[in-house]
């Protein structure tokens with residue numbers, strides 16, 4: 001391998017693109033001071049990866065870019081390419097030529113590296129030249145400065161070139177990498193061990209908690225399996241019983257409707273009968289009047305007959321025709337008076353009759369008003385009765401707490417003998433009617449929780465329940481309950497959400513002392529308008545909160561949904577409100593009934609007054625009837641007398657003619673027939689009325705019986721409705737428990753828990769399991785998952801820990817192996833160089849002796865190199881004590897000794913022989929020649945002796961000021977150029 005070519009462009013004084021071609025052997029570069037010779041060795045060093053700006057004789061890296069001259073402006077980029085011949089594959093790269101390029105841009109100080117024009121990293125270049133002898137501390141580039149400082153360097157500073165010669169650089173690098181890796185492994189191991197220690201501390205308590213949680217879950221599973229079956233059975237029984245009750249209520253209702261219809265029908269029939277009787281009375285009255293008239297008529301006619309007969313006799317015996325005419329005239333005057341009186345009485349009779357009719361109409365009107373009023377009162381009484389029954393049911397639910405569990409009722413009964421019982425949560429809360437459904441849903445089972453002042457009060461109450469076997473209850477001690485609320489960021493999400501109404505606790509009123517309980521139970525329950533918004537809001541808050549709607553649907557924590565209808569269930573709040581309303585309704589109905597009764601009383605008084613007036617009118621009417629009859633009789637008497645007189649006159653004529661008798665007899669016969677017909681008709685109507693009276697009595701009897709039956713049915717219905725309400729409450733409690741405790745619908749539970757159970761045994765099992773679960777105390781369910789997580793993590797980390805320990809051991813072993821190799825190679829190479837050094841020294845100095853020494857023989861890996869030399873005729877002394885030329889010659893001896901032991905393919909020597917005298921330059925040049933078969937030399941020199949040994953000479957000039965140009969020159973020109 002050798003350097004074939006250097007291409008420079010923009011590097012230091014090489015402003016223009018310059019190509020310098022080399023060949024194996026010795027190439028000399030000559031020229032006057034400052035013309036840019038050393039810039040060539042800088043360029044080679046730069047391409048081979050030099051990072052030290054100082055080594056490149058600059059103050060920062062961009063100083064390598066041509067920075068302009070009098071006639072040339074500065075370049076923006078510097079680029080140098082070294083082209084190596086690699087046909088012998090000395091460089092581990094499968095190409096005949098290897099081009100290594102480095103570029104630097106002024107604008108951004110950005111560097112680029114290329115191998116065979118392919119971009120690469122600096123590391124790739126360093127790896128490529130490692131072990132080729134072109135490395136950083138190799139002998140490939142040696143300047144005059146290196147030679148003069150060699151003697152004055154510290155022993156440790158000389159070590160690098162020996163290492164390079166021994167080829168241990170790559171082991172040193174690998175060792176450094178291994179040490180770094182070891183440190184990282186140790187750090188990782190420390191960290192993993194810390195975590196393992198921490199996890200070991202957690203595992204034991206977590207295991208205990210996990211085992212307890214597993215027992216709890218096992219018991220809970222058993223409890224669920226039995227208790228859900230019990231609940232399903234209870235619900236089944238209650239549903240069947242409720243169905244029976246409903247059927248029974250339906251049939252009672254039907255019966256009630258039928259009886260009410262019958263009563264109405266009977267009442268109507270009764271009224272019709274009464275009307276008929278009244279009409280009959282009226283007819284009989286009328287007929288009696290007619291009968292009276294007819295009888296009078298008969299009497300009259302008979303009287304007339306007698307009179308006529310008498311008259312006739314009398315007339316025939318006594319009648320004086322003239323006297324008769326005088327009496328007729330007198331009688332006419334009397335008749336006129338009688339007519340006037342009669343007309344007057346008839347008018348008064350008619351007036352009285354009209355007044356009587358008016359009074360009768362008023363009486364009728366009054367009677368029907370009273371009847372309507374009575375009916376109204378009766379209806380109101382019925383409603384009042386129903387409302388009172390409902391009030392009893394509600395009082396039973398609200399005040400006697402029949403809907404609450406046995407335990408809650410027991411505590412509330414014994415409230416005064418226990419301390420600190422504030423009340424049942426449901427009773428302590430109030431809200432507006434529109435929020436009651438949502439509140440009931442939000443509270444769910446908590447509506448029956450009992451609020452106490454302290455934890456101690458709750459424990460005493462539980463002790464009381466246990467002692468007296470009075471059931472179970474849940475307690476909320478005010479001083480223990482922690483208020484809950486929405487997280488601030490979730491609250492902000494909610495407030496910007498469609499349909500968000502607020503937090504449930506904002507919609508209730510309660511005593512100040514239970515605020516912590518209310519906020520605990522309702523402070524983190526969200527109220528929204530619709531189920532759609534509830535679902536969306538639940539998702540937006542990661543299902544961390546219970547969200548209820550105004551209609552009582554729920555999106556539970558975790559995202560499950562509960563909803564639908566529950567027609568028989570009414571909340572405690574609704575019952576309370578209904579009780580208040582029904583109480584008000586009862587008061588107003590009682591008032592209305594009293595008011596109507598007073599009105600009925602008034603109508604009754606009015607009826608009595610009307611009856612009184614009517615009686616008076618009837619009496620007046622009856623008197624007037626008699627008076628009119630009398631007056632009529634008088635009139636008729638007068639009339640008849642007058643007529644009798646006129647008649648007698650006519651009779652007299654008729655008697656005389658004999659025509660009068662037959663007509664009167666006919667009239668009398670007709671009158672008698674009429675009287676008899678009327679008598680019969682009256683008799684028939686009286687019999688008919690009597691039958692109506694009997695019928696009426698029977699109807700009244702039926703009505704009394706029907707009303708009594710109706711009352712029985714109503715009372716039975718009330719009793720059944722109370723039972724129904726109780727059973728519905730019980731059923732609702734069971735359904736609530738299924739929902740709240742087991743998150744199941746009844747239908748689901750019925751399908752899943754079909755086993756036949758003995759209720760007594762099952763309930764006892766439930767009690768025992770609950771006791772076992774209670775006696776477990778606090779259970780951390782999360783522990784199962786946490787234990788799994790922690791133990792898995794511990795196992796993983798522990799295996800990592802073992803891996804790291806193994807890795808650490810392997811690295812340490814590798815480091816030991818590398819140390820052994822380095823010690824062995826370094827020692828071997830050192831010995832060889834030491835031997836060669838003595839030989840070369842003796843050649844260059846013409847005798848004497850020289851020796852290399854370890855400055856720290858016990859630490860071969862780090863020892864420095866000391867040099868002891870003894871030139872001919874002088875004492876052994878340390879290198880530092882020699883003259884400049886001697887020092888240079890010693891350094892060159894060492895250089896050649898190393899080259900003997902470890903030849904390098906290429907070596908640039910930059911004025912290394914400058915301090916030697918002419919004889920020594922010649923010896924130096926001879927050595928170059930000797931080594932040039934195995935090493936390519938590029939020498940920058942001013943010395944003729946060196947130039948003479950060169951195979952090829954380049955002259956460096958600056959024809960254009962500040963810009964280096966290289967030309968091939970002959971030896972003579974070179975000597976001239978060096979001297980210029």
Ligand SMILES: Nc1ncnc2c1ncn2[C@@H]1O[C@H](COP(=O)(O)OP(=O)(O)OP(=O)(O)O)[C@@H](O)[C@H]1O
Nearest residue numbers: 012013032033034035036037038039063065066067
């Ligand atoms: N970035 C740069 N731009 C332009 N010129 C530069 C830049 N860096 C260095 N130079 C020039 O390069 C020259 C130094 O070159 P170099 O040290 O290679 O000279 P030399 O031929 O080795 O001299 P000597 O024989 O004295 O050692 C100086 O003239 C310096 O101005």
